[in-house]
Amino acid sequence: MFGTASIIVGGLVAAVTSPLQLAHGSWAAAYLVLVNGVAQIALGASQAALAAKPSRAAVVGELVAWNAGSAAVIGGTLMRLPLIVDAGGLLLVIALAMMIATVHGKAAGPGWALWTYRLLLVIVLVSIPIGLVLAHLRAA
Template sequence: MTFDRRFAAAPFAAVGTGCVVAGGLVAAVTAPAPSTHASWAAAYLVLVAGVAQIALGLGQAALASHPPSTRQVAAQVIGWNVGNAAVLAGTLTGVLPLVDLGGALLVIDLALLIHAVRGGLRRSTRVGRWALYGFRVLVLLLLVSIPIGLALTRIEPA
């Protein structure tokens, strides 16, 4: 991976790693008195805000036909993290419009990411094709999970 591509992946990797650490800290701090919200928040921070962000950033940097611009990366990282913060804050406080706004930001960000890898650089190789398929599957999985998550926030616990 060239310097430009590593530079494009770095913000996703740095913030995503911070989210994984934050999720671990939430789990550790709330372990003595676990709650549904705390467990959900820890998992969300690790899986969606952290691991998915790292994979999306690395995938875009490696698969796009041209390294994304600094402006493009900044918009995507900000959009992804503001969206996740809105989902977390809205869910934990019960403010459903905030959850919806966060979900919408995440969908927009996923559209930007999938658009960035169209005509991907590595399509010509077998490994590149599989990497592109994997990236698309991750985006599809996230796109399917967003409306499911939005619906689940509206279900009252038993």
């Protein structure tokens, strides 16, 4: 639900970026679609297929950390406040750690699905510090 909403909002942001001359509009649209939309859907679907039975608290915690982190990354970037972006990045790392903990050891699904899930987690995890460095460079 949140991932799909992010993809729709990202599309709307992309549609108004050029006419409104938003400086970070295309970046915000891409972030909404790819990170908060597609990645969230892919990680959530993978976790649902692989985790034996994730607790409701774990899933809610992941959703809150992921979406609050993404909101902080977008808001901090648009306001040129890299410390807010850093806080958002930290929330994203917390969400990823929760996802790793939820799908641990031998998962319920096929081995290739587990390794694909882990690879996606690593890709997102590696991209976070890169984004944080870029946020600080842009704000300077």
